[in-house]
Amino acid sequence: MTKIIGAIMVTAATTSLGVMSVRQLKRRVRSLRSLVGALDIMRSEICTRLTPMPELLELLAAQTEEPANIFFANCLIRQRSMRGRPFAELWRSALESTEELELKEYELEPLLELGPALGRYDTDRQGEAILAAKKRLEAFLQKAESERDRESRTRAMLGVAAGVMITIILI
Numbered sequence: 001m002t003k004i005i006g007a008i009m010v011t012a013a014t015t016s017l018g019v020m021s022v023r024q025l026k027r028r029v030r031s032l033r034s035l036v037g038a039l040d041i042m043r044s045e046i047c048t049r050l051t052p053m054p055e056l057l058e059l060l061a062a063q064t065e066e067p068a069n070i071f072f073a074n075c076l077i078r079q080r081s082m083r084g085r086p087f088a089e090l091w092r093s094a095l096e097s098t099e100e101l102e103l104k105e106y107e108l109e110p111l112l113e114l115g116p117a118l119g120r121y122d123t124d125r126q127g128e129a130i131l132a133a134k135k136r137l138e139a140f141l142q143k144a145e146s147e148r149d150r151e152s153r154t155r156a157m158l159g160v161a162a163g164v165m166i167t168i169i170l171i
Contacts, residue, residue: 003171010170011163018159024102025148025155027067031101032141034068035111039134047127053087053119054079067100074098091115110136 038060045051045059057079060072071094078090092115095101095108110133117129 007167007171010166011160014163014166015156015159018156018162021155021159022148022152025144025152027102028104028107029141029144029148030065031067031103032107032137032144034065035071035101036134036137036141038064038068038072039130039137043127043130043134046130047123050123067098067102070100071095071098086116087119088116091118107137107140 041060041063042056045056051059054076057072057076061069061076063069064072074094074097075091078094079087082090082093092112095111095115101108114129114133117126119126121129
């Protein structure tokens with residue numbers, strides 16, 4: 001009886017690891033999608049409405065999807081608390097501390113490069129920088145969606161298979 005309970009527990013644990021891996025893929029896709037949408041709003045607000053940065057950050061924190069809204073809320077908090085510091089510094093700080101984004105380092109690069117351009121150049125150059133970052137994030141989004149579609153079942157089944165294999169070895 002103890003062996004059966006142990007086997008069930010091992011299989012459940014490895015299955016949950018597989019499921020958690022699938023969820024991580026889905027969260028990464030959701031993060032990239034929310035950031036791409038946020039950059040669209042940002043570009044529109046900067047280039048057409050000439051929205052000041054504090055107002056823009058409030059708007060993005062309120063109107064974008066999660067987890068992008070958390071990132072922009074962090075930017076806003078830092079802007080209020082880090083007065084006198086360059087915007088690029090608070091942008092980087094917010095990016096590094098927003099763990100909810102769950103992006104890989106190379107996926108954060110376009111956003112890290114965007115920070116120094118925001119609020120520093122004329123609206124056309126800011127718009128170009130936003131558009132460049134958006135295009136790179138869209139490429140990462142396509143890659144992440146492909147990876148999610150290709151690997152979701154594999155990762156979930158790998159968790160189950162690993163549990164069954166460990167159970168067979170132990171019994």
